Amino acid sequence: MEPLLMTTVTAIISSVIGAIIGAIVSKIKVVKQATNDAKKESEEIREMQRLNLMMTCRMAVYDSHFNVDEKVEAYTIYRDCGGNHQTKTYMDGVVGGDIDDYIEKHRKKN
Numbered sequence: 001m002e003p004l005l006m007t008t009v010t011a012i013i014s015s016v017i018g019a020i021i022g023a024i025v026s027k028i029k030v031v032k033q034a035t036n037d038a039k040k041e042s043e044e045i046r047e048m049q050r051l052n053l054m055m056t057c058r059m060a061v062y063d064s065h066f067n068v069d070e071k072v073e074a075y076t077i078y079r080d081c082g083g084n085h086q087t088k089t090y091m092d093g094v095v096g097g098d099i100d101d102y103i104e105k106h107r108k109k110n
Contacts, residue, residue, distance in 0.1 A: 054081045061087055068094060076103060 060066050060074035075083070075091045079100075091099035 050081050054078055054083060057081070058083065058087060061091065072099070072103060072106070075099060 057074040057078035061071050061078060066074070071091065071094055075087065078087060088099055095102040
């Protein structure tokens with residue numbers, strides 16, 4: 001082959017390989033970004049679900065339509081989700097002592 005033809009063929013092959021590699025790298029970046037976006041959205045959804053669960057349980061704790069056992073169950077879930085001291089103080093009054101001790105004693109019986 002002539003040197004000029006050889007150089008031209010080499011340049012074309014190099015350009016095609018470069019374009020293919022560029023397309024692959026670009027696709028990998030897009031897939032990685034989509035994966036990161038999906039992960040972030042999933043974490044946001046889980047946090048929203050946790051906050052909704054806390055709100056629902058807190059409402060059950062303070063609702064007079066629920067009996068003590070239901071309030072204790074709702075408080076336990078609320079506490080496990082990171083609930084606050086104000087609700088613990090309220091539940092201490094509902095059970096007539098420390099709610100956490102009450103829960104531990106109740107669990108041992110079951």
